[in-house]
Amino acid sequence: MSKPPGKSLSPSGSRILPTSVSQVGTITKYELVNYFKSRRFFILLAIGLIISGIFTGLVAYLGVSKVAPCPPSTCSSPVLAFYSFWWGSSIAFVIVLSGIFFGGDAISGEFQNKTGYFLVANPLRRSSIYIGKWLGALTASLMVLAIYAAITVGNGLYYFGANVPYQFAESLSFSILYLIAVLGFTFFFSSLFKSSSMSILVTAILFLFAFSLIQLIVSGLVQIEPWFIITYGSGIIGNVLMDTYPTTQPIRGPGGRDSTTFAATIPEGIAILVAYFFATAILGLVLFERKEFT
């Protein structure tokens, strides 16, 4: 029998399929196409541009010294104060939004919308789908992050010239690490639920309210270092832009009450983010592998 067109056959007669790595690339590519064509990417980009626009307007209207004050007695670098004000105060929010937009329903949507039926019955591993979709979400998020960073640096260049502090590069690196961890986390919740709205809602509540609240209670009231909370680890993004890196130290509050303020060191912060990524991404993958399309 002659070989029909389009059939690549192995000696045993089964089809020669692309490698799993190649299939991951295919999933990533079409995940990105889907983000672009569903306007999801552009909506998040628009939010990033609005936030950048607000900052740009504020700095232009009030002046750098008002929005990012740097009194000589306590501050040695106005440029660092500027980047801390801009990047340090907002990037975590942009990252969390990226996680919710691109990761919130990445897996749960495959079940709820039945798009998984189109994909999963093909000859590819579920891990290829999971990793491909994760890489798609990461790539889209990195694009938004890059544009946001470019606007931040553009403003910095305008006000301070080509004097970009090296701490900004550190903070940018930690932001990317935080983004990786956030996407690992959102993919875990997305694998946990079969409902898109549920996974998005839980992720949003956790990152926008719950983690901050728990961190506040644990560190402020219970006086335990909240090393187990991802947002505590992400503190290194802003801390590295401080004039002096904050440390964990006892303080005497009003009424003579002793307490401790906690700040993750850079190695601690990196360890927390890396641990969160591996734990949640692997757990999410295991859940997706085991989940049934019933």
Next chain:
Amino acid sequence: MNSPSIEAVNLSKRYGSFLALSNLSLKIEGSKCVGFLGPNGAGKTTTLKIFTDMIRASEGKALINGIDVHLNKKKALSSVGSLIESPEIYPSLTPREALSMVSDIRGLPRAEKRKKIEEVVSEVKMEEWLDKKVGKFSKGMKQRINIAAALLSDPDVFLLDEPTTGLDPRGMAEVRDIVKSLKTRNRLIFMSSHLLNEVQDVCDEVAMIDHGKLLVYDTLSNVTSRASSDGGNIVDIELLRDIDERTVNDDITSLANVSSAERPDPRKIRIHFSGGVQNQERLLLDLANLKIGMISFHPSASALEDTYLRLIKDTL
């Protein structure tokens, strides 16, 4: 190359205390179409989902071309085109993009991808919609694209779960024609359906299932012969012109292997005959020689329905 095969080995599936599939053993081999029949909740979709690794069997194995689907999904499904339930495609993608994704996953050569996509889209009569967003499509249109996706890599085995769901009568007929053409291209088609006439029209063999248990797996003619009290087969004849009672009672009843004949209306005859497909061929020739204006000759759909109802009733 070996002929395509699918095999369920003591396949069971439990959902808590509910047994959706009970010790199903079934081996289908060769180029043919096998209809998979059973009432709602019988276990048809569960079986097909296990064969595509969308769910895991509680016990047993699902093999495609001898390869365990769960242990080596990628290899087992490399020569399988499937349509399970009615999959949704990302609404923002066009059929060209969705099918391009499937062809990349399945490793279709880049040079042939475009041509092959246009070919399968043409086969399901969706050429005009190739570059429109799927989100705007009706259920039937999406189902056509799903069928195109199953055809894309020219697989040896097709697992189709009620493929005509959501299609209009014309679409149903087109899908039946596609399945018939697959049979001529030496493919194995395992197709679940509620439509007995559809199975009768396109399938060579029938597997019936109820309460997760296989009731029968045999050729269509053997299964339908069970409907007849004398263990024979039934064929329905349509005529171009009226036929009188005498011709039916004398000439047709006296043909070889014919046990009885009836005339439901002047242009239709129902004939009960004994034996297998050889006798069916002989009957066809004999009827043609009678020159009674025969314009169609096909196994009775009601025979399959009778068998189906009797078997399903027996399991209640």
